[in-house]
Amino acid sequence: MTTASRFIIAGGGLAAAKLAEALRSNDFDGHVTLISAEEKLPYERPPLSKEHLLGKKSLTDFTVDPAQWYRDHNIEVLLGTTVTSIDRTTKTVALPDGTTLSYDKLALATGSRPRRLPVPGSDAEGVYTLRYIEDSDALLAMFGSARRLVVIGGGWIGLEVTAAARAAGVEVVVLEAESVPLKSALGPEMGAVFADLHREHGVDLRCEVRVAEILVADGSATGVRLDDDTRIDADAVLVAVGARPNIELAADAGLATEGGVLVDESLATSDPDIVAVGDIADQLHPVIERRIRVEHWANALNQPEVAAKTMLGKPAVYDRLPYFFTDQYDLGMEYTGAVSPRQDTRVVVRGDLGKREFVAFWLDSGNRVLAGMNVNVWDVTDRIKQLILSGAAVDPDQLADPAAPL
Structure with a gap:
């Protein structure tokens, strides 16, 4: 690649930042543009439900690179901007203001968004989700005033927020549709370990229940109603029922998608000039020998090195085993x-x-x-x-x- 080459990274999370780093460390001296929908520089997300919620870390502690790094490495960063469409024929991306940018290689690192709960009241004040630093800030502020929090969903985010809320002295009711939390991730035996852990810390964990409605008064959430008409009062509600990968941009461009953006062992999509990394990448994994899409920090951290080499025409295979971690109490x-x-x-x-x-x-x-x-x-x-x-x-x-x- 020459200095005239233009690479674009669509996304603004950890994977995007690490891809920018990897391009420079692999001696790419062309133009790199990172386009992020967030107004903040790329940061790591695990602290949002862990150390930040416990008051132990601030945003600067888990921002991937400071602004000076991007300037020093000649990385153009467009914050508060999204790629609205991709034209693979002309090899351009469109921005909200109608302008277009050309690319020689394009990386998609668009991440995911929280799933919404399709019940009445889900858009009321006092109903929270967790994906961005602003969400974590809002939850932390809520801990200072709320007496009781209802958490809908017993997955990783729901349980980590629950642990942080209990550390802040907030009563927590966790509502889980399965027989134990984390059943789909760990199975019933290991899910029971986490159920016992939270109950020992005073959590009211209710399994095999379903939410019919988030109760609202004067525009604010006041609790939930279950499908058996049980009512649970609360000052706030967290909806933590999983994430949905942001694959619409890829699908609209005609890339192969199936719940994620389909990529090969080198993280190349069905278009050889486009790679995908992080939450959206549904990879044909050479070790596991099947397709797998992983919404965890380790993929966002490690996939970009392989994706950068693929963009530069160097042979590379992503064969790391999936890895994730949690800290609760x-x-x-x-x-x-x-x-x-x-x-x-x-x-x-x-x-x-x-x-x-x-x-x-x-x-x-x-x-x-x-x-x-x-x-x-x-x-x-x-x-x-x-x-x-x-x-x-x-x-x-x-x-x-x-x-x-x-």
Whole structure:
């Protein structure tokens, strides 16, 4: 690539910032434009439901790069701007003011947005979602005045916000449609670990319930009504029922999409001049041997290096195993690997489940390790990866024995 080449990054999160970094570290000296819908420079999102909500970090602590870095590396940053359309024939993108920018290579890092709850009252004042720094700021301010918060959804965001709210002294009622929280991510046995954790910290966790309505008075949320007509009073409501990938831009441009933007092992889309990274990337994963789309920090952090090489015409494959983490109360957890809900698996626990100091392994029918989750046990992630990548069958009894080396 020459200095005349123009690369555009559509998106303003961690993946976009890391892609800008990777292009420069791979010696691309052409023009780079990063186009972000947010008014803030790219920042990491995990602290929004963790340290920031606990009052331990401010935005500057988790902003990826300061403004001076972009200036020093000649990265043009357009904040508060979105790409409205892509013309793949002319290789241009359109902006809201009607102007167009040409590109030689384009990266899509458009992220995701919170799913909305299709019930009456969901747009009232006092109904929160969490995706942006402004959302986290609003929740933190609410903690200072609210007596009770209802959290709709027992996934990662819902439970992390719950832990932060309890630390602030707010009563919390969590409403979960499944039999335990995190069932779709971890299964019933490990989901029960998190259910017990939150109940021990005073959370009113109600499972197998459905919300029929968010109650509203004078324009503000006052609680919820369940489908059995149970009413729960509250000063605020958090809707945490998952995220929806922002794939409309890609789909309108005619790129292959199917719940995400379809990419190959190198993160190239169906158009070889366009890559996709982060939440939207539905990748044909060379290790897991199926398509997988992961809405976690590690993908946004690590995929851009591969995407940058692909944009520069260098051979590259993204083969890292999925990884995510959570911190709730005194529980710290890391999860490595991937298990399809359709796979027949068994869980083997190594350590003390009652003390919440253990490693859980998901094994397939051939006793091969598909994933591992370490809870309050550290420095084992690399060994978990080795077990997964080996593809070898293990002895479940030895795996469960803390005296047997991993």
